[in-house]
Amino acid sequence: MPFAGWEMPVQYEGVRREHIAVRTKAGVFDVSHMGELVTSGPDAEAFLQHLLSNDVTKIAEGGAQYSVLCHHDGGVIDDLFTYRLGDRFLTVTNASNHERDHAWLADHAEGFDVTVEDAADRYAMLAVQGPEARWAVGRIADGELPRRMRTTTLGVAGADCLVCGTGYTGEDGVEILTPPEHAPALWDALMEGGVAPAGLAARDTLRTEACFHLYGNDLSLDRTPIEAGLGWCCKLDTGFVGSEALQGAEPAQTLVPFAFTGPGIPRHANPVHTEAGTGVVSSGTMSPCLDLGIGMAYVPVDASAPGTPIEVDVRGKPRAAEVRSKPLYPPGDRMRPTNSEE
Numbered sequence: 001m002p003f004a005g006w007e008m009p010v011q012y013e014g015v016r017r018e019h020i021a022v023r024t025k026a027g028v029f030d031v032s033h034m035g036e037l038v039t040s041g042p043d044a045e046a047f048l049q050h051l052l053s054n055d056v057t058k059i060a061e062g063g064a065q066y067s068v069l070c071h072h073d074g075g076v077i078d079d080l081f082t083y084r085l086g087d088r089f090l091t092v093t094n095a096s097n098h099e100r101d102h103a104w105l106a107d108h109a110e111g112f113d114v115t116v117e118d119a120a121d122r123y124a125m126l127a128v129q130g131p132e133a134r135w136a137v138g139r140i141a142d143g144e145l146p147r148r149m150r151t152t153t154l155g156v157a158g159a160d161c162l163v164c165g166t167g168y169t170g171e172d173g174v175e176i177l178t179p180p181e182h183a184p185a186l187w188d189a190l191m192e193g194g195v196a197p198a199g200l201a202a203r204d205t206l207r208t209e210a211c212f213h214l215y216g217n218d219l220s221l222d223r224t225p226i227e228a229g230l231g232w233c234c235k236l237d238t239g240f241v242g243s244e245a246l247q248g249a250e251p252a253q254t255l256v257p258f259a260f261t262g263p264g265i266p267r268h269a270n271p272v273h274t275e276a277g278t279g280v281v282s283s284g285t286m287s288p289c290l291d292l293g294i295g296m297a298y299v300p301v302d303a304s305a306p307g308t309p310i311e312v313d314v315r316g317k318p319r320a321a322e323v324r325s326k327p328l329y330p331p332g333d334r335m336r337p338t339n340s341e342e
Contacts, residue, residue: 001200004095006033009199019205019288021196022169023329026130028195029203031175032183035098036123037105040088041114048089051108051241052082053225053234059084064149064166067233068225069101070242074249075221076228077104079213081166083151090119090162094215108241123162124183126176128195129206133173136193137163145174157182157189168203170210170327208285208294209329211257217268218255218282218296227251227298253279253298256323258310260293264319271313274303281312289329293319 001010009030012018021027039048049056054067063084069077078097083090093101098120105116128137134145142155146165154163159182164175178186191197204214213219218228225234226249236243260266266284273279277300284295299310308323 003200004033004098006095008033009197010201011199012197015199015201015205016288018196018198018202022130022171022198022202022206023289024131026128026132026136026173026195027198027202028187028190029127029129029198030124030183030187031127031203032124032180033095034125035093035095035101036119036177037091037093037098037102038088038117038119039091039105039114040117041112043112043114044087044089047109047112047114048082048091049238049240050112051105052080053230053240053242055235055238056082056089059089061086062146062151064151064164068219068230069104070225070240070246071221072242072245074224074226074242074245076215076219076223076225077101077221078215079219079230081164083162083164085151085162092125097215122179123177124180126178126183126186126190127167127169127173128176128190129167129169129171129173129198131172133171133195136190136195137174137176139193140189148172157186159186161186168210168212169206170212170329171206204283205285205288208283208296209287209289209327211296211326211328213255214283223298224249224251227253228255252300254301254304255282255296255298256304257296257326257328258294258312258321259287259290259324259328260312260319260321262320263293264312264314264317265293266295266297266312266314266319266321272297272299273311273313273318274299274308276300276302279303279310284312287329293321294324294328299323 052067146152148165162177270281279299287294306325
């Protein structure tokens with residue numbers, strides 16, 4: 001299907017089969033649609049500290065960090081991963097926001113001795129995820145894979161690649177940035193090792209079980225990172241663009257995970273009713289592992305405690321649900337960031 005200017009595989013052998021393969025063994029996603037920006041120059045760190053919500057000075061050499069890019073009013077422009085690679089930084093953007101992100105950084109570069117380059121055409125990106133993912137990549141790599149939230153340059157299937165200990169499924173694994181001309185050989189080597197191909201639909205069900213945000217659903221210019229539960233990656237004392245608007249913020253709504261207690265499948269934009277007021281589903285799907293309708297929703301803060309009953313309007317039919325804790329599926333718990341990784 002068309003997605004952000006790309007032709008993206010929705011599924012190969014079925015969403016449930018691909019989802020379970022990632023949860024039990026290993027699956028690979030072609031995520032080459034993600035964008036890349038390279039920031040370099042004497043002021044690179046100070047410049048990114050000015051724009052990104054997290055504390056960029058805490059990224060060690062070869063380290064990775066999650067953050068959001070905020071508008072002056074605190075709305076979220078995008079959520080990003082940034083890697084420190086020697087004297088430069090590589091930032092991975094969401095495909096649909098890549099051009100806007102690049103323009104935002106370029107527009108704010110005045111006064112900084114810095115260069116921001118669009119590097120999207122330099123990389124293809126394959127995400128190998130699951131309990132056997134590291135074994136599957138390790139067998140075709142010429143060195144040790146990086147640990148969680150770290151990066152390293154390794155030969156993988158015969159070409160130098162940037163291997164990152166990150167992912168979007170709640171499972172262990174790595175994301176491999178490789179020269180585009182090498183991607184088919186890398187894909188074939190993973191297939192030969194028994195890794196299952198997985199499409200866009202399984203990527204969505206997996207990240208929803210893990211309660212990972214999707215830009216355009218759970219994050220947007222109309223929502224702040226505080227509302228979205230991302231206050232942990234917003235270091236307000238760094239003075240990043242948008243931090244002033246977030247100071248002392250006490251939002252009326254917050255993002256919560258939920259699960260149906262009966263039949264039905266929630267979908268994006270379904271209305272939510274609680275005793276404390278109304279809300280809206282931001283992400284919803286059928287969980288292949290829980291065999292329940294699950295999702296995330298913005299609800300009044302007074303209705304956000306786990307166990308709180310809520311009602312979701314699915315095409316005019318009220319469906320009973322309750323607020324749950326993160327992650328909705330337990331394996332995601334081992335991949336939640338620790339304080340040191342934040």
